[in-house]
Amino acid sequence: MNIPPKKIPANSSNSMLDLYTHYGRNHRFHIFCGILGTLLGRFSGLLPAFFLGLAIDLIFFDQSLPTSYVFSSQLESFSPSSILILFSVIIALSFFLGAVSMWLGDRGWNAFAQEIQHALRTDAYDALQALSMNFFEDSRTGELLSIINNDVNQLEDFLSTSFSDALRLVVMVIGVGLILFLLNPELTIIAMFPVPIIAILAYLFVRNIHPKYVAMRSSVGGLSSRLEDNLSGIEVINTESTKPYEKGRVSDSSSEYYNTNWAAISTRIKFFPMVTIITGIGFVLTFTVGGLWVLSGPPLGFSRPLTPGTFVTFVIYVQQFVWPIAQFGQIVNTYQRAKASNSRIFGL
Structure with a gap:
C-alpha cells in the first residue's frame, strides 16, 4: 500500500x-466519407447567402450582374x-445536399x-502483455487502467468531431474569404482582420495549455491508482484501522487532480472569451463600414461600389464565419486534451 505510483512516460514526438x-x-474509406x-456540407452552406444577395440586387434593386459571372448573360432574359423561383430551387437543393452531406x-x-x-485499446493491452514483470511491480494497476480506458476514450471527441470541425473551419x-474577395476585396480586408489575431492567440494558448x-x-x-489500491485492500485497511490515513492519501491524490485540472481550466476560460470578443468586433x-458604404459611398479611401445585395451577402457570410472562428478555441482545446492522452498511450 505504500508503493509510490510510477508515472507512465509520455511520448509526444509524433504520436498524433x-x-x-x-x-x-x-x-481510408471512413476518412474519405x-x-x-x-467538404460538400460546407460548400452547400455557402450557396444560400450568395444567391440571396444576387436575388436582392436583380429583383428588388434592378441591378445587372457583373460580366465576370458566367451566368450573367443567361439571366438577362429571365x-x-x-x-426568384430559380434561386429558391437552388437554395432548397443546397439545404438538401447539406443534410445528406452531414449524414x-x-x-x-x-x-x-x-x-x-x-x-488503440487492444494494441495498448497487447503492449502491456509484452512487458516484463518488473514493470508491473513498479506500476499501479489503476494508472494502467486509466491509460487503456480513460485516455483512449478521451480521443473520441477529437476523432469524431474536432477534426471535422477543423477541416470545416x-x-x-478559404471559401468565404475567396467569395468575399471576389465580391469586394476592400471590405474583405476588414471582414478578415480577426484571422491573424486569433492565429497568434491560438499559438500562445497551445504553448501554455x-x-x-x-x-x-x-x-x-x-487518482485511479490510489482508489484501485485502496479498494482492493479495503479489508486490510479495516483490520489495521488506517481509515483516516488512507482517507488523507485519497484526498491528496484528489487534490492533485483538482489543482492540475483547475490550472488547465483557468487557461482555457481566458482564451475562449478573447476569441469571441475579437470575432464579434470583426462582425x-x-x-458598420458596409452599411455606411451602401448609404454614403465608399469610406476610408476605398473606391469600389457596394450594392445592397452584396452587403447582405457579406453580413451573412461574416456571421457564418464568426461562430466557427469562435469555436476554433474549442477545437484547439480538444486537440490538446487528445494529444496529452495519446502521448500517454504511445508511451506504453
Whole structure:
C-alpha cells in the first residue's frame, strides 16, 4: 500500500501523426466519407447567402450582374419572378445536399473514431502483455487502467468531431474569404482582420495549455491508482484501522487532480472569451463600414461600389464565419486534451 505510483512516460514526438498514418491506414474509406461529407456540407452552406444577395440586387434593386459571372448573360432574359423561383430551387437543393452531406460526414468520422479507439485499446493491452514483470511491480494497476480506458476514450471527441470541425473551419476561411474577395476585396480586408489575431492567440494558448493537460492526465492515473489500491485492500485497511490515513492519501491524490485540472481550466476560460470578443468586433466593423458604404459611398479611401445585395451577402457570410472562428478555441482545446492522452498511450 505504500508503493509510490510510477508515472507512465509520455511520448509526444509524433504520436498524433502516428494516429492517422499508422492506424488510419486501414480505414481510408471512413476518412474519405468524412472528408467528402465535410467538404460538400460546407460548400452547400455557402450557396444560400450568395444567391440571396444576387436575388436582392436583380429583383428588388434592378441591378445587372457583373460580366465576370458566367451566368450573367443567361439571366438577362429571365423575368424577376423566374429568377426568384430559380434561386429558391437552388437554395432548397443546397439545404438538401447539406443534410445528406452531414449524414455522410458524421457517419464517416464516427465510424473512424470507434475503429481507431478499438485498435488503440487492444494494441495498448497487447503492449502491456509484452512487458516484463518488473514493470508491473513498479506500476499501479489503476494508472494502467486509466491509460487503456480513460485516455483512449478521451480521443473520441477529437476523432469524431474536432477534426471535422477543423477541416470545416479551413474550408470556411478559404471559401468565404475567396467569395468575399471576389465580391469586394476592400471590405474583405476588414471582414478578415480577426484571422491573424486569433492565429497568434491560438499559438500562445497551445504553448501554455499542453503541459497542463499532460499533468492533468497523469494526475487522473494517480487518482485511479490510489482508489484501485485502496479498494482492493479495503479489508486490510479495516483490520489495521488506517481509515483516516488512507482517507488523507485519497484526498491528496484528489487534490492533485483538482489543482492540475483547475490550472488547465483557468487557461482555457481566458482564451475562449478573447476569441469571441475579437470575432464579434470583426462582425461589428464589417456591418458598420458596409452599411455606411451602401448609404454614403465608399469610406476610408476605398473606391469600389457596394450594392445592397452584396452587403447582405457579406453580413451573412461574416456571421457564418464568426461562430466557427469562435469555436476554433474549442477545437484547439480538444486537440490538446487528445494529444496529452495519446502521448500517454504511445508511451506504453
